[in-house]
Amino acid sequence: MPKNFLRHSLSILLCSLLILLNVSFQLAPAAQRRAASGQASQNKRVRLVVGIVIDQFRYDYLTRFADQFSEGGFRRLLRDGAVFSNANYNFSPTYTACGHATFMSGSVPALNGIIGNEWYDREAGRRTTSVSDSKVKLLGGKEGAPAASPHRLIGSTVGDQLRFNSNGRSKVIGISFKDRSAILPAGKRPNGAYWFDSSTGAFVSSSYYFSDLPDWVKAFNSQNKPDKYFGAKWERLLSESAYSRSLPDDSPYERSSYGNKFPYTINGGEATPGPRFYSQFEVTPFANEYLADFARAAIEGEGLGQDEFTDLLTVSFSANDLLGHAYGPYSQEVQDMTLRTDRILAGLFDYIDKKIGLSNTIIALTADHGVAPIPEHSRALGFGGRVDSRALLNSIEAALSKRFGEDKWILAFVNSNIYFDYSALERRKADLSEVERIAGEAALKAPGVAACFARSQIISGQLPPTVIAQRVASGFYPQRNGDLILVAEPFFLVGDSSTASHGSPYSYDAHVPVIFYGAGIAAGNYTVECSPADIAPTLSFMLDIEPPSSSVGRILSEAIKGKNHRP
Ligand SMILES: [Zn+2]
Structure with a gap:
């Protein structure tokens, strides 16, 4: 190692030590303890x-x-x-x-x-x-x-x-x-x-x-x-x-x-x-x-x-x-x-x-x-109302049965997510994308339904460039969401289980x-x-x-x- 490099390194080390010492002398005793305990990088004022x-x-x-x-x-x-x-x-x-x-x-x-x-x-x-x-x-x-x-x-x-x-x-x-x-x-x-x-x-x-x-x-x-x-x-x-x-x-x-x-x-x-x-x-x-x-x-x-x-x-x-x-x-x-x-x-x-x-x-x-x-x-003031979820699901079932034959198509309806019964699709040899389309069209006819997004649309990124679509996609986790996601119009609530609610x-x-x-x-x-x-x-x-x-x-x-x- 060249001599002048060593000297240079030593002087840097000395400088650093002096700076450190100088700083630590200026610290309050409590702060010193904190620095010594290896938490120097944490914002010391925030205890909780x-x-x-x-x-x-x-x-x-x-x-x-x-x-x-x-x-x-x-x-x-x-x-x-x-x-x-x-x-x-x-x-x-x-x-x-x-x-x-x-x-x-x-x-x-x-x-x-x-x-x-x-x-x-x-x-x-x-x-x-x-x-x-x-x-x-x-x-x-x-x-x-x-x-x-x-x-x-x-x-x-x-x-x-x-x-x-x-x-x-x-x-x-x-x-x-x-x-x-x-x-x-x-x-x-x-x-x-x-x-x-x-x-x-x-x-x-x-x-x-x-x-x-x-x-x-x-x-x-x-x-x-x-x-x-x-x-x-x-x-x-x-x-x-x-x-x-x-x-x-x-x-x-x-x-x-x-x-x-x-x-x-x-x-x-x-x-x-x-x-x-x-x-x-x-x-x-x-x-x-x-x-x-x-x-x-x-x-x-x-x-x-x-x-x-x-x-x-x-x-x-x-x-x-x-x-x-x-x-x-x-x-x-x-x-x-x-x-x-x-x-x-x-x-x-x-x-x-x-x-x-x-x-x-x-x-x-x-x-x-x-x-x-x-x-x-809201209704009394001329806004919104309730989406009749039973009528909505019945109309989707009816539309699918009409196209593919009588069956029970919907397995679950949770958080305005429709989960199709895949065994019904298999029995009726129904194509999932066609099921999505027919069910979506039926859903959009229901009073108070503003939009309907299909799982395949979200996964493939085929969403309209709207704020609502973006928000639905950010709320979608493929392993847990359903096949269709409905969004009601403003001031409409899906179902009648709560007096007032949220989720939109x-x-x-x-x-x-x-x-x-x-x-x-x-x-x-x-x-x-x-x-x-x-x-x-x-x-x-x-x-x-x-x-x-x-x-x-x-x-x-x-x-x-x-x-x-x-x-
Ligand atoms: Zn809450």
């Missing part, structure tokens, strides 16, 4: 990420009720957060499982495989849910009750990447009242996911995560049963006149077995707490309060945000959705639920501030979907809040087009970790203080 989903929460809930929010809740986020006011899901269908899978994966159903809350499993010959798992056991609920896991979720999440990055030292926890909403955001290898079991009133999990519930969960369940809410009255938070922007309290469009008028007494019609009480409890603001209590217990019990390894807690509030389905977006009940969610969030934020410091925390808030007005409400590619279902708040966030209101799939890559960038495997989102650099942030 809290990912919040409000189930069925349209963007316009933030603006319609803005004057009625408290200082510490939504108003805090809207004032000091990065608020994206033009975020839309860019896939269809807009269902709970899909939105929750997107939230921390930055992907779409076409990549993460979560095409709905449920779908038809051809191999098993029956419907399956996005998280049901017969290979695992329920922990904390009834012995032998069905359990759940993320085994159908394809690819990684922010939580998974955090744990890769820290050799498992970052903690990742997901909680919700719904199993899918706890499980899917937490990802494939979190420390745990917990959901509410309405048959016992306990938070439960499954043997996918561990062989026994952690002590803090057992303690929470034994000390805090929701029984303290038994017989509680749910009244409007504000005076009656504050609700005049919504429909009358007892609007005829509302359909709920719990009545349609304030106040509501929460007892499930039972004399003592039992499954019917727990089921009614789930549809009240008390359930959100209870989930926030459980979030605090998780932070305490797991010691979240207490060390230099960034932890992730995902919290999904389900009560807003369960209520919204029965009362619709323009009800006083949904307005009050929104106002009370605001107060509950304020309490949770204050707690996090005291415990960990909001300046060391990033809060990312969104919704898994919005909701359409109740079809009868239209604004009222797709337009949701995307808000970041806390460490390193640049406050502002951003009207740039974006989607909830952008949340995961943005968080990944801020945390200096690799984005989730199937992330297709954009880094929302508008939200980041000092866009030239370096690791």
Whole structure:
């Protein structure tokens, strides 16, 4: 080795050492420890990420009720957060499982495989849910009750990447009242996911995560049963006149077995707490309060945000959705639920501030979907209505039988997906592409059906260049979707199983809040087009970790203080 090269190398080494020493002398002792522990590349200020989903929460809930929010809740986020006011899901269908899978994966159903809350499993010959798992056991609920896991979720999440990055030292926890909403955001290898079991009133999990519930969960369940809410009255938070922007309290469009008028007494019609009480409890603001209590217990019990390894807690509030389905977006009940969610969030934020410091925390808030007005409400105003799904399927069966001979052609109809019975096609020697065409033509004749996409069209990329077609393709996973996918016209709901619902590619279902708040966030209101799939890559960038495997989102650099942030 030439002498001058050696000398040169030595001087570089010396320089580097001096720079290192100099830098480390300037570091605060705590930061020094972090650097020494090999986490120098992680954004040191972020101790905890809290990912919040409000189930069925349209963007316009933030603006319609803005004057009625408290200082510490939504108003805090809207004032000091990065608020994206033009975020839309860019896939269809807009269902709970899909939105929750997107939230921390930055992907779409076409990549993460979560095409709905449920779908038809051809191999098993029956419907399956996005998280049901017969290979695992329920922990904390009834012995032998069905359990759940993320085994159908394809690819990684922010939580998974955090744990890769820290050799498992970052903690990742997901909680919700719904199993899918706890499980899917937490990802494939979190420390745990917990959901509410309405048959016992306990938070439960499954043997996918561990062989026994952690002590803090057992303690929470034994000390805090929701029984303290038994017989509680749910009244409007504000005076009656504050609700005049919504429909009358007892609007005829509302359909709920719990009545349609304030106040509501929460007892499930039972004399003592039992499954019917727990089921009614789930549809009240008390359930959100209870989930926030459980979030605090998780932070305490797991010691979240207490060390230099960034932890992730995902919290999904389900009560807003369960209520919204029965009362619709323009009800006083949904307005009050929104106002009370605001107060509950304020309490949770204050707690996090005291415990960990909001300046060391990033809060990312969104919704898994919005909701359409109740079809009868829309109809009264001259929009939409309901697609009669039975008549629709009968007309498709009739058209196919007319062409190929009498048979039963449709195996399943789930999420507006038609799954043909391939054995009928074989019996009748019917060509699949002709079956698709004839069925599609019949479907398009049904009132309220706007478009029909065939599996072969999507797989071969033969789609019309429309936004709707693109959204359907992004929501399509070949091994799980059906043969035909129907899209209703705006304000039309397929079927009559829910009073109000969602699932369409239209604004009222797709337009949701995307808000970041806390460490390193640049406050502002951003009207740039974006989607909830952008949340995961943005968080990944801020945390200096690799984005989730199937992330297709954009880094929302508008939200980041000092866009030239370096690791
Ligand atoms: Zn939902």
